[in-house]
Amino acid sequence: MSIRKIVIEPDPILRKKSESLEKVDDEIRKLLDDMLETMYAAPGIGLAAVQVGILKRIIVIDISKDEEKKTPLFLVNPEIISRSKKTSVYEEGCLSLPGHFAEIERPAECQVKFIDYDGKEKELVADGLLATCIQHEVDHLNGVLFIDYLSKLKKDMIVKKLIKQKKEFNKVVL
Numbered sequence: 001m002s003i004r005k006i007v008i009e010p011d012p013i014l015r016k017k018s019e020s021l022e023k024v025d026d027e028i029r030k031l032l033d034d035m036l037e038t039m040y041a042a043p044g045i046g047l048a049a050v051q052v053g054i055l056k057r058i059i060v061i062d063i064s065k066d067e068e069k070k071t072p073l074f075l076v077n078p079e080i081i082s083r084s085k086k087t088s089v090y091e092e093g094c095l096s097l098p099g100h101f102a103e104i105e106r107p108a109e110c111q112v113k114f115i116d117y118d119g120k121e122k123e124l125v126a127d128g129l130l131a132t133c134i135q136h137e138v139d140h141l142n143g144v145l146f147i148d149y150l151s152k153l154k155k156d157m158i159v160k161k162l163i164k165q166k167k168e169f170n171k172v173v174l
């Protein structure tokens, strides 16, 4: 397993639509393992393949707080098949928007169809933080970031800061 580099906004790859997979083979399982390791190391509670530069419809999630009992979820070709009318608000962060957080309103519950680590078709009904996280990750697969739900003013401010952070970082490294 290895930790991969996380793509930071602004980067055009984050705006591309990811492609569905034909099947889950050992190469995909290797990618899923690397994504999980990358997510734990970050640390984060979810990660989409596009965030490590791969335009495939793959996400990993682990919302468990307990360090001892990890409960990873691997979702290949996730499809949200229903969303509740009821909404909830969570303070969201994103590994591709380091240091930025905002309250985002989304459907409180969702039902998702996906293929698991072993290539089996599964369904899951989620609520709470898990429902929010699944929707945040599926957005990534469609080129959407949480800042897209903010006002243009707030969004522009965050993107401007990220550009500045990238410039500073390059100065230090070079």
Ligand code: GNR
Pocket (backbone or CB within 6 Å): 043, 044, 045, 046, 047, 048, 051, 090, 091, 092, 093, 094, 095, 096, 132, 133, 136, 137, 140
């Ligand atoms: O680590 C993460 N935390 C988080 C908090 C609230 C809602 C969504 C998330 S996902 C984020 C990791 C990430 O960027 N996934 O794409």
Ligand code: NI
Pocket (backbone or CB within 6 Å): 093, 094, 095, 096, 136, 140
């Ligand atoms: Ni994210």
